[in-house]
Amino acid sequence: xxxxxxxxxxxxxxxxxxxxxxxxxxxxxxxxxxxxxxxxxxxxxxxxxxxxxxxxxxxxxxxxxxxxxxxxxxxxxxxxxxxxxxxxxxxxxxxxxxxxxxxxxxxxxxxxxxxxx
Numbered sequence: 510x511x512x513x514x515x516x517x518x519x520x521x522x523x524x525x526x527x528x529x530x531x532x533x534x535x536x537x538x539x540x541x542x543x544x545x546x547x548x549x550x551x552x553x554x555x556x557x558x559x560x561x562x563x564x565x566x567x568x569x570x571x572x573x574x575x576x577x578x579x580x581x582x583x584x585x586x587x588x589x590x591x592x593x594x595x596x597x598x599x600x601x602x603x604x605x606x607x608x609x610x611x612x613x614x615x616x617x618x619x620x621x622x623x624x625x626x
Contacts (some may be wrong), residue, residue, distance in 0.1 A: 521556060523566050524621035525549075531558065535624055538564070543593065545569050545581035554620060555580035557604055559591060563605035566620040571595045573615075 510577040519535040525548065531577050532546045538558035553569035557580075569577045574597035582593040584604070592601040592610055607619035
């Protein structure tokens with residue numbers, strides 16, 4: 510069964526250390542687009558929802574350019590791995606692990622995500 514986001518009260522939560530932090534309503538996430546959110550410690554996270562409803566969260570800061578722009582990147586898949594391409598220099602980051610697909614030496618933070626009623 511698929512729930513239309515506008516008919517649910519589900520919240521998107523991230524695992525931060527040993528606790529879950531509520532970020533936003535699920536209805537705020539449009540499939541195929543990213544959203545930036547501010548964490549309690551001042552960092553930014555980029556949240557994504559794919560067209561199948563899967564949720565992802567990674568650091569919003571592009572490690573190559575230094576700007577907080579990954580939430581504005583284009584999403585896609587490469588060999589079955591979901592990624593976001595930075596709008597700056599187009600490096601691709603795996604949405605599940607944070608691994609840069611174009612430079613094995615670079616990885617950004619990836620967060621565990623869930624929905625809660």
